[in-house]
Amino acid sequence: MTVHNLYLFDRNGVCLHYSEWHRKKQAGISQEEEFKLMYGMLFSIRSFVSKMSPLDMKDGFVAFQTSRYKLHYYETPTGIKVVMNTDLGVGPIRDVLHHIYSALYVELVVKNPLCPLGQTVQSELFRSRLDSYIRSLPFFSARAG
Amino acid sequence: MADEALFLLLHNEMVSGVYKSAEQGEVENGRCITKLENMGFRVGQGLIERKNTVLLLVDLFRFTKDTARFKDELDIMKFICKDFWTTVFKKQIDNLRTNHQGIYVLQDNKFRLLTQMSAGKQYLEHASKYLAFTCGLIRGGLSNLGIKSIVTAEVSSMPACKFQVMIQKS
Numbered sequence: 001m002t003v004h005n006l007y008l009f010d011r012n013g014v015c016l017h018y019s020e021w022h023r024k025k026q027a028g029i030s031q032e033e034e035f036k037l038m039y040g041m042l043f044s045i046r047s048f049v050s051k052m053s054p055l056d057m058k059d060g061f062v063a064f065q066t067s068r069y070k071l072h073y074y075e076t077p078t079g080i081k082v083v084m085n086t087d088l089g090v091g092p093i094r095d096v097l098h099h100i101y102s103a104l105y106v107e108l109v110v111k112n113p114l115c116p117l118g119q120t121v122q123s124e125l126f127r128s129r130l131d132s133y134i135r136s137l138p139f140f141s142a143r144a145g
Numbered sequence: 146m147a148d149e150a151l152f153l154l155l156h157n158e159m160v161s162g163v164y165k166s167a168e169q170g171e172v173e174n175g176r177c178i179t180k181l182e183n184m185g186f187r188v189g190q191g192l193i194e195r196k197n198t199v200l201l202l203v204d205l206f207r208f209t210k211d212t213a214r215f216k217d218e219l220d221i222m223k224f225i226c227k228d229f230w231t232t233v234f235k236k237q238i239d240n241l242r243t244n245h246q247g248i249y250v251l252q253d254n255k256f257r258l259l260t261q262m263s264a265g266k267q268y269l270e271h272a273s274k275y276l277a278f279t280c281g282l283i284r285g286g287l288s289n290l291g292i293k294s295i296v297t298a299e300v301s302s303m304p305a306c307k308f309q310v311m312i313q314k315s
Binding site: 108 | 264267
C-alpha cells in the first residue's frame, strides 16, 4: 500500500504544491501542462458527477480508480483542492485530506505572512511537515506496491 | 482558538501594511520597525492595566516594598515571563536570564508568531519585522509598571527567539 503523489490546487487552478513519493511513469508532458490537465479534468468530473447523479448529492466527487491506482479528491468551500493518488488497497481517506488542508495548509501557509496566497508554496516547513505526515500514514510504505 | 488565529493574522497584516506604505532601503526598514514597536508599546501599556494584573502586583509590592530595587525588578520580569506572556501567547517564556545589573534575556523556544513561518533558517531575514511589535509590547507593559527599558529581539533559528530587556536607570 502506498501513496504515489499529491497535488494541491487553489480556487483559480494554480498548483500550490506537488510532491511525489512513488511514481514509476511520468505523464510525458511538461509539469505545467500536467497541472492544467489535472485541474481541468477535476473541474469537468465535478460538474459531470453533480449533473448525472441519479440520487441527491452528498459529498459529490470523492474518488476514481483504475486497475492500477486510485485518485482521491477533497475540496473545501474556499476552493482548495487536495488530490492524492494512492494504490488500490487504500479506502476512503477524506479525513487525511482534510488534515492536510487544516493542519498543514492553513497552519503553515495561510498563517505564514511570507507565503503569498495564490502562488506556489515556497515554505520549507510546509514541504517537510507534509512529507513527514504522508510517510507516517498507515497506508504508506517505503517500498512501492 | 479563534482569537489566536485572529491576533496572528491581524498582526501579520499590520506588518505588511506598515511595509507596504514604505519604500525600500535600510532607513525605511528602520522606520517601519520603529512604527511597529510603538504600536506594540501602546498595546502593552493598555494590556497591563487589567484587574488580575493589579491584584497580582499588589501582592508583589506588599512583600517587596522595602527590599532592594533589583528584587522588585526581577519579580516584575518573572511576571512578564509568566502571566503576561500567557495572556498574549498562551504559553510562558521558556528561559529567563539576567546579569543582575538591569539586563534580562527572555527566551521563547517556540515563539507563537514565528512557528508557522519556518523551522530553521528559511525566511530568517524577515523575522525581525515580526518581532518588533512584541518588543514594544514588553516595553509598554514595563513602562506602566514604572520601569523604563529598551527591548530588542534576535533570532538565530526559528521559531526560537530571544528578547533582550535593558532597564534604564532613572
